[in-house]
Amino acid sequence: MINLVNVRKSFGELEVLKDINLQIHEKEIYGIIGQSGAGKSTLLRCINGLETYDSGTITVDGTAVDVNDKKQLRQLRKDMGMIFQNFNLLSRLDVYDNVALPLRFWNENPNTEENKKKIEHLIELVGLKDKMHERPENLSGGQKQRVAIARALVNDPKILLCDEATSALDPRITHGILELLKQINEELGITIVVVTHQMEVVKQICQRVAFLKHGVVLAEGKPEELFVKPTEDVKKFLGEEGQVLPKEGVNVQLFFTDDSSDEPVITEMARELGIDFSICWAKLEEFRENVFGSLILNIQEKDKERVFKFLESKNVTWEVL
């Protein structure tokens, strides 16, 4: 659906995107995560032509994104709604007129019976039926983002681009907005691209994620793979580097996938093999309602062959550290 091939961009001397290659599929929720300055917002803006790129190609649904072809770009933008960290609502328009604004850009009368129904339906969808004629100044941050979401959907886009959409919101409100995005993805079949520095965003809604650092995609894949078994860079981002592990014995890290995380593998191993070991580190995380976990065991040198054999027989991924 969205294809990026060898995309590069510099701001003067600073190279912000270095050879980016990504494929975003239809109807998925794709995350782009990284610290501020990683180039993720720039990357997102290249997709709808708000930013230019120096070389490479970006295609959306087979059409190249070319900022010099104004007419085509405008058409492309109609298919891509966008929401922003600071909501970017017009302060002097009420909720209804804010949602109606993109229709006006396409010379549609927002007051026809059909459009009225559509706008009201969208406002209802985002849960603001009773705020229809409030100005943004009377809304909370979460409500403003809901208005922005309704506005982004009014031209029936195929894609929704989210630029740090929940970064200005507190965790509880963030959760609600993410659930709404998930609902939109499932019910309307809209492809969603989210740019964020928040792990919980990726964990709660993303089906696939790219980890961006200094303009380079360091890792890409399912969030559970990326974060349960992180590479060094991802660990650094998550603040998990530098675990203190025992120097004696063998350290084994176990990864639990969805089906194995509720099996009592550890106690079973202790009982079956009749050995002692210590648990040095563990975490359990929820990804789109599925639980994934990871655990580091310190076993004695003499037990290692038997432990490895036992682990092989279970549905567990593991590695020696």
Added chain:
Amino acid sequence: MLDVILKGTWQTLYMVFFSTLIAVVLGFIPAVILTLTAEDGLKPNRIVYGILDMIVNVFRSFPFIILMVIVIPVTRVIAGKSIGTTAAIVPLTIYAIPFIARVFENALRETDAGVIEAAKSFGATDLQIITKVYFKESVPRLLNGIVLLIINMVGASAMAGTLGGGGLGDIAIRKGYQAYDISYLVVTSIVLIVIVQLVQGIGNVIYKKKA
């Protein structure tokens, strides 16, 4: 005395009204061009912005009384004569255009850049962004600018007497200052204060309604 004051008030209002009206209409054009070509505008263009910016600054450098004399030939061409109340509207307007252009430019450029980006992302054309975002969001600030202009014009029109423009300022100078009649000074001052207060008061009410 009443007759003189009434006539002077009428002349002042006449000059202020027409010069403001024409300046607002004509000042919009450079204001929009400045907004568009500014660094953060939709069509950044350093040369166009630089030239226009300089012209605005040059015209704003002149005190009105000097500008009025300099533009006498222009006044003669446009008004057909260089003295009189109607003729005074020409230099007043020329004085007002760069002023209001700058005020409007500032008002328009205060529009949140994020909102403009959002409009772009929905496929708005540049013209639509100007009319449906810049103008729409700036209405209260534009109104404030017009109030500021009117009050400035009341002050400037006082000097129009030098060109036979009449008005309250002319009365204050000739009858009050040169003929030593303090009562004219007091009355014209009071009328001017009332005009400014009314304009500002009405402006504030409209601002509150539109904000």
